[in-house]
Amino acid sequence: MPPHTAVGHPAPVPSMNGSGLFAGCPDLIGTPFSYAREEEVYGEGEEAEFVYRVVSGAVRTHKVLSDGRRQITGFHLPGDLFGFEQGDTHRHTAEALSDARVLIFKRRQVERAATDRAEVACQLWGMATNNLRLAQDLTLLLGRRTATERVAAFLMEVDERLGGSGTFSLPMTRRDIADYLGLTIETVSRTLSQLEEGGALQRPGGRQLSLRRAKLRRMVED
Amino acid sequence: MPPHTAVGHPAPVPSMNGSGLFAGCPDLIGTPFSYAREEEVYGEGEEAEFVYRVVSGAVRTHKVLSDGRRQITGFHLPGDLFGFEQGDTHRHTAEALSDARVLIFKRRQVERAATDRAEVACQLWGMATNNLRLAQDLTLLLGRRTATERVAAFLMEVDERLGGSGTFSLPMTRRDIADYLGLTIETVSRTLSQLEEGGALQRPGGRQLSLRRAKLRRMVED
DNA sequence: CGTCCCCTTGACTGCAGTCAATGGTCGTGG
DNA sequence: CCACGACCATTGACTGCAGTCAAGGGGACG
Numbered sequence: 001m002p003p004h005t006a007v008g009h010p011a012p013v014p015s016m017n018g019s020g021l022f023a024g025c026p027d028l029i030g031t032p033f034s035y036a037r038e039e040e041v042y043g044e045g046e047e048a049e050f051v052y053r054v055v056s057g058a059v060r061t062h063k064v065l066s067d068g069r070r071q072i073t074g075f076h077l078p079g080d081l082f083g084f085e086q087g088d089t090h091r092h093t094a095e096a097l098s099d100a101r102v103l104i105f106k107r108r109q110v111e112r113a114a115t116d117r118a119e120v121a122c123q124l125w126g127m128a129t130n131n132l133r134l135a136q137d138l139t140l141l142l143g144r145r146t147a148t149e150r151v152a153a154f155l156m157e158v159d160e161r162l163g164g165s166g167t168f169s170l171p172m173t174r175r176d177i178a179d180y181l182g183l184t185i186e187t188v189s190r191t192l193s194q195l196e197e198g199g200a201l202q203r204p205g206g207r208q209l210s211l212r213r214a215k216l217r218r219m220v221e222d
Numbered sequence: 223m224p225p226h227t228a229v230g231h232p233a234p235v236p237s238m239n240g241s242g243l244f245a246g247c248p249d250l251i252g253t254p255f256s257y258a259r260e261e262e263v264y265g266e267g268e269e270a271e272f273v274y275r276v277v278s279g280a281v282r283t284h285k286v287l288s289d290g291r292r293q294i295t296g297f298h299l300p301g302d303l304f305g306f307e308q309g310d311t312h313r314h315t316a317e318a319l320s321d322a323r324v325l326i327f328k329r330r331q332v333e334r335a336a337t338d339r340a341e342v343a344c345q346l347w348g349m350a351t352n353n354l355r356l357a358q359d360l361t362l363l364l365g366r367r368t369a370t371e372r373v374a375a376f377l378m379e380v381d382e383r384l385g386g387s388g389t390f391s392l393p394m395t396r397r398d399i400a401d402y403l404g405l406t407i408e409t410v411s412r413t414l415s416q417l418e419e420g421g422a423l424q425r426p427g428g429r430q431l432s433l434r435r436a437k438l439r440r441m442v443e444d
Numbered sequence: 445c446g447t448c449c450c451c452t453t454g455a456c457t458g459c460a461g462t463c464a465a466t467g468g469t470c471g472t473g474g
Numbered sequence: 475c476c477a478c479g480a481c482c483a484t485t486g487a488c489t490g491c492a493g494t495c496a497a498g499g500g501g502a503c504g
Contacts, residue, residue, distance in 0.1 A: 063358075065444040069366040073358045086351045092358075114344055121343030122336055128350035129308045135357035136295045136314075140285050142364035143293040143404030147492065174451065182365030187492055189452055206501085222287040369460065396483065409460055411484055428469080 028113055030103025035059075035096035041083075044093045048085040050104050054078050057100025058171050061092040062179065072180040073135070075172065077161060081127060083107075097172055142182045145220075150181040151191040152219040155201065159211055170207040250335055252325025257281075257318035263305075266315045270307040272326050276300050279322025280393050283314040284401065294402040295357070297394065299383060303349060305329075319394055364404045367442075372403040373413040374441040377423070381433055392429040 030053060035041055041052065041059060052059070054076050061082060062072040073092060076082045084107075085091060114121040141150055154177065162168040170177070174185040181188065195201050200215040252275060257263055263274065263281060274281070276298050283304060284294040295314060298304045306329075307313060336343040363372055376399065384390040392399070396407040403410065417423050422437040 063362050065362075065366060071362040071365040073361050084351060086348060086355055091355060111344075114347065115340050118337050118340040118343050121340045121347055122333075125336065125343055125347040125350055126308060128347055128354055129306060132350055132354045132357055133308055133313060135354055135361060136285075138361055139295050139357060139364060140287075140293040142361060143401075144287060144291040173449095179365075184493055185451080186453085186494080190492090193452075222285075395481095406461055407483075408462080408485085412460090415484075 028105060028109060030105045033102050033104050035100050035102070037096055037098050039096045041094035041096065041102070042090050044090055046090050048083065048088060048090045049107055051081060051083040051107050051110055052094075053103040053105070054080050054082070055101040055103060058097040059094055059100055059102070060097050060172070060176060061094045063092055070179045071182065072176060073138075074131075075176075075180070084124075084128070097176065147181075147183055147187050147191050148194070149220050150183065151177075151188060152195065152200070152216045154181055155195075155209065155211055156213065156216055156220070159213070166213050167208075167210045170209060250327060250331060252327045255324050255326050257322050257324070259318055259320050261318045263316035263318065263324070264312050266312055268312050270305065270310060270312045271329055273303060273305040273329050273332055274316070275325040275327070276302050276304070277323040277325060280319035281316055281322055281324070282319050282394070282398060283316045285314055292401045293404065294398060295360075296353075297398075297402070306346075306350070319398070369403075369405055369409050369413050370416070371442050372405065373399075373410060374417065374422070374438045376403055377417075377431065377433055378435065378438055378442070381435070388435055389430075389432045392431060 032055070035057075042048075042050075044063065056078055059076040059082060060072050061074050061076070062070050064070045074082070075097065082094060083090070110124075114124055141153060145153065158170065159166060159168055162171075172180075174188050177183075178185045178188045183191075192201075192203070195216075196203055198215070200212050200219070202210040202212075204210065254277070257279075264270075264272075266285065278300055281298040281304060282294050283296050283298070284292055286292045296304070297319065304316060305312070332346075336346055363375060367375065380392065381388060381390055384393075394402075396410050399405075400407045400410045405413075414423075414425070417438075418425055420437070422434050422441070424432040424434075426432065
């Protein structure tokens with residue numbers, strides 16, 4: 001169970017961010033490591049020996065069916081932890097979205113710190129709880145939202161996570177977006193074009209986006 | 223963030239079951255309470271003052287959009303804990319599926335126990351992590367599975383959770399199933415009929431079901 | 445300059461949704 | 475005990491949203 005922090009949610013785990021330390025625990029120092037774009041961090045079924053913390057870049061976690069259908073369950077940005085499992089093997093595959101630097105921790109050490117210090121365990125509990133909330137938000141999105149609502153919600157999430165200025169560059173491909181939203185790349189592409197037509201956003205070029213947030217918000221109102 | 227245990231997964235949180243105590247902690251005694259069928263346990267937006275443990279019956283948690291679209295995020299059977307939130311308000315609505323008895327705990331007391339005893343915090347962490355895994359399995363189901371695959375997977379999950387004998391009675395209505403699987407009641411109904419036609423199950427009457435599990439398993443193979 | 449990959453757009457298909465009618469079961473009250 | 479109504483489930487006919495198949499544009503990079 002990699003604790004997934006879905007793109008775009010505000011302040012995923014405040015206590016986990018902004019520090020080089022793990023859960024405020026000075027004796028847990030991670031080993032720095034780098035991954036190239038599209039490189040695998042760990043694969044589904046592998047032994048879950050380590051957990052990871054993003055320093056720079058971005059990582060995605062996903063599951064695949066035998067016929068190639070893929071569902072991305074989370075995008076992990078700087079500060080996020082991922083790679084935790086309940087059992088002894090990874091139940092997802094993790095790959096670098098872009099070149100990424102991470103800190104690697106021995107899972108056993110983290111678990112040891114949690115059993116020794118209730119404070120650490122509580123932080124990890126809070127992190128898991130928060131990730132659960134995000135996963136359940138995604139559940140509502142996938143189960144009951146239209147394509148337009150999904151894309152609009154996704155754009156607002158990415159915006160918030162990238163500073164909330166309304167102007168940003170998408171860090172992932174159409175394929176990644178589609179596999180996160182349960183759509184096809186064609187539908188994502190068409191939906192973005194329609195949103196632009198409707199004046200809900202502008203596309204200065206490339207993956208650059210400028211959102212008309214009030215308009216988008218009205219499309220995902222619940 | 224109610225820790226949802228989706229119907230049908232094996233041994234959701236072993237350490238949480240089979241005991242009248244909370245997380246093996248003798249000083250946390252819950253207050254017994256009962257709810258009638260369809261009665262609300264708590265509503266979205268309400269203050270999250272308590273957490274709950276199912277003793278008998280079943281509870282569902284869900285989110286609704288303003289136009290009535292509903293997504294059930296979990297069914298909670300005896301032994302399951304639900305009602306935890308990261309913030310101070312409930313982000314779901316919880317309702318009794320059938321007449322249900324629960325134990326109610328003061329959230330503050332549970333959190334207190336967690337900060338005092340790392341062992342308790344670790345159990346809660348494990349529970350949240352496990353629920354996260356279930357939520358992510360549901361994500362794959364909703365994002366990338368066909369109607370037939372969803373229903374087949376759902377039936378096998380319910381079977382496992384209800385003893386794994388292959389013969390059981392569905393504890394929820396078509397509406398609940400549909401709102402859990404992101405489908406309509408008509409599609410659920412049609413799919414069940416097709417599965418019966420194809421010899422994947424039998425319907426002796428009412429909500430009674432007898433699964434041909436090997437056949438069903440082949441339909442959801444990944 | 446050419447190739448590769450990503451993205452967009454168009455035409456058509458098909459799966460699941462919608463609308464509608466009917467049947468079944470249960471509980472209630474005449 | 476039966477009649478009625480309410481609710482739940484099934485089935486059929488049709489619709490529509492998103493998927494599929496296909497073609498072509500546009501950057502990045504060698």
